[in-house]
Amino acid sequence: MHPILSDKKRLLLYLLVWIGLSLLVTMLIRFAEDSPWINAAAFAMxxxxxFAFVNLSAYYICRAFPLGKLKxxxxxxxxxxxxxxxxIIWIVIAQGWNAVLQPFDWSIPLHxxxxxxxxxxxxxxxxxxLAGHYLIITFEQAQKAERREFESQILAREAELRMLRAQIDPHFIFNSLNSISALTTNDPAGARKMTLLLADFLRQSLKLAHERAIPLEEEWRLCFNFLxxxxxxxxxxxxxxxRLDEKAERCLVPPMLLQPLVENALKHGIGQSVDGGTIVIEAKRHDLQLHLSVENPVDDVPVIKKTGIGLTNxxxxxxxxxxxxxHFRSQINDHRYRAEIIxxxxxxHE
Amino acid sequence: MNKHFSALIVDDEKLARQMIREYLQKYPHVETVAEAANGFEAVKAITELHPDLIFLDIQMPKLNGFEVLELSERRSGVIFVTAYDQFALKAFEIHALDYLLKPFSEERFDAALKHALEHLSDELPAGIVKKTDNESIERVLIREGSKVHVIPVDKIDYIEAQDDYVQIVADGKSYLKQQALSELESQLPEKQFVRIHRSYMVNIERIGGIELYAKDSRVAVLKNGKQIPISRGGYQKIKKIM
Incomplete structure (x- = not known):
């Protein structure tokens, strides 16, 4: 598409400039031939x-011979x-036009x-x-490249976000299935209950994973299903x-944000301690900030350092x-680990 | 088969232990002599009861399954039972009899048990778990009778070789462990621990300075004042690092 012809505003501006230019040409002709204003205008304007329209063809020339291709x-x-x-073609047309004007007595001598x-x-x-069109083309190409760059950046970030979306630890599923398998002989009702809980949890987490943001109460329900x-x-x-603050229930949060914290508390807190302990989960709202925290006991035996992929995530x-x-922050205080998201x-607003 | 076997079940989840116990019920000649819910209990049970068979979970409180074996110096009769498949290679490197992935079927369990009972008396190549990959250990385990010490490597000041033992000094206390210094050297992070002498290895973060002690002989002075001799070769090594 032609960058000027395809845009009404640009075309109007372009023609306005040319009206100015045609007045200039009229003036030049008027003084060169010493002919009356009306004749000069009738001929030149x-x-x-x-010529304004002829000049638009320069775009195709520029496209056919892009800069840097030819010496x-x-x-x-x-x-x-x-x-x-x-x-030269234009001048031939000019001579023709002058001939057309002659019968009306508007022609000029054309010396x-x-x-x-x-x-x-x-x-x-x-x-x-030609120079102008080269400029336009270069500018448009730069803009296009910039947009492409920007688009690819957005795509990359979306892909990254999808990747980062916390995934359920498969070992949790395998261990749960093992518990179900263990329950089947002695406690069939318990086995069934656990199967249903697990199914609920998996279905919910699959559903939520596609959302950008969900009300905190839904994430909360997911965490308690897991627990x-x-x-x-x-x-x-x-x-x-x-403790779930009533004012916090309706706040929107990215899905699977709190769940990994709860999972960590189970895996590294309860799972590493002989007697277990209490996990404290809290959601509070302070004006425009939402505070989510998960706290778990830490065993006194030094634990092997974990690389904490979940937390970096x-x-x-x-x-x-x-x-x-x-913000995300975590600290260990008096044998308790506390992770907090603000x-x-x-x-x-529905 | 009229020979009797004793079995120990180690898992921190009650349901998981219960299921193995249940699967074992149809084998009257295999008796479950104990259950352990964490690493410490497992070490105690192994050293006191010497069970023929051990069903061993890997991820547990206190000590993991491999650490339990290291501390109890037990290699034979081990069947790992875990939801993690990434430890299988390591398990077979230390000659585990089998590796059951949770959840598993009764047939799979039966096959593992049958194979295990047939190979219980096999001679195992002697030796301790070597550093099999580039991973270095993060804590050193020491057993005194049934008491277990877990020392994070960051806490260690220096280690001194003493005959068949190494003396590990950490946090002002010293511990004896039956291990060769060269073996411990291969397990500890090499950027942090340097063998500065035939009989000494030091945590370089603890070194306060190096002093000339006599012509051509130097000592490392730790931040707590303790002096440790440096051999000529050790001096070259430490010069390169510091």
């Missing part, structure tokens, strides 16, 4: 306006040739001086037009305390979604 010297010779040819002016004007305008399953596995080793997700408005409040 339509002719120049027509510069050949390109200059070529473009000069095209400009000269176009100008060598006028022809020289037309030649100079034609060459100058056409060469300027109920773990409660069967860990028995008395696992105690749960939870949470941090990257937070910074991808909220920039510097969200994020800006987003609400559903």
């Amino acid at each position: 339509p002719l120049t306006m027509m 510069l010297i050949y390109l200059i010779i070529l473009l000069a040739g095209v400009a000269k040819l176009t100008t 060598t001086a006028a022809l020289m002016i037309l030649y100079a004007v034609g060459m100058t305008f056409y060469l300027l037009s 109920e399953i773990e409660k069967i596995r860990f028995g008395n080793r696992l105690n749960i305390e939870s 949470i941090q990257s997700r937070l910074s991808a979604m909220y920039g510097s408005d969200a 994020l800006p409040v987003e609400e559903n």
Whole structure:
């Protein structure tokens, strides 16, 4: 598509500039031939306006011979040739136009001086037009490249977010299935209950994984579904305390944000301690901030350092979604590990 | 078969232990002599009861399955039972009889048990778990009778070789462990621990300075004032690192 013809606003602006230019040509002709204003205008204005459209063809020349493809010297010779040819054709048309005007007595003498002016004007305008079009093309290409770059950045980040979306630890599933298998002989009802809980949990987490953000109460339900399953596995080793601020329930959070924290608390806290302990889960709202925290006991035997992929994952997700408005921090105090997420409040306004 | 076998079940989940116990019920000649719910209990049960067979979970509180074996110096009769498949290679490197992935069928269990009972008396190549990959250990385990010490490597000041033992000094206390210094050297992170002498290895983060002690002989002075001799070869090594 032609960058000027295809855009009404640009075309209008372009033609306005050419009306100015045609007045200039009229003036040059008026003084060169010393003819009356009306004659000079009748001759020069339509002719120049027509040239405005001829000049648009420079775009196709520029497209056919992009910069950097031909040797510069050949390109200059070529473009000069095209400009000269176009100008000569234009001058022939000018002579024809002058003949048409003669019966109305609006023609001009069209001496060598006028022809020289037309030649100079034609060459100058056409060469300027070529330069202008090269500029436009280069600019558009740069813009396109920038947009492509931007688009690919967005795509890359989306892909990253999808990847980062916390995934359920498969060992949790295998261990749960093992518990179900163990329950089948002595406690069939328990086995069935656990199967249903596990199915619920998997279905919910699959569903939520496709959402961008969900109300906290849904994430909360997912976490407690998870905890109920773990409660069967860990028995008395696992105690749960939870506090969900009523004002926080409707706040929107990215799905599977709290669940990995709860999972960590189980795996590294309860799972590593002989007597187990209490997990404390809290969600509070302070004005425009949502505070989520999970606390678990830590065993006194030094635990092998974990690389904490889950936690880095949470941090990257937070910074991808909220920039510097969200924080993650964790600390160990008096044999208790506490992980906290602070994020800006987003609400559903339905 | 009229020979009797004793079995120990180690798993931190009650249901998981219960299922193995149940699968074992149809084998009257295999008696479950104990259950352990964590690494410490497992070490105690192994050293006191010497069971023929051990069904061993890997991820457990206190000590993992491999650490349990290292501390109890037990190699034979081990069947690993875990939901993690990434330890299988390591399990077979230490000559485990089988590796059951949770959840498993009764047939799979029966096959593992049959194979295990047939190979219980096999001679095992002697030796301790070597560092099989590039991973270095993060804690050193020491057993004194039935008491177990777990020392994070960061806490260790230095280690001194003493005959068949090494003396590990950490946090002002010292512990004896039956292990060759060269073996421990291969297990500890090499960027942190340097063998500066035939009989000494030191945590370089603890070194306060190096002093010339006599012509051509130097000592490392630890931050707590303790002086440790440096051999000529050791001096070259430490110069390169520091």
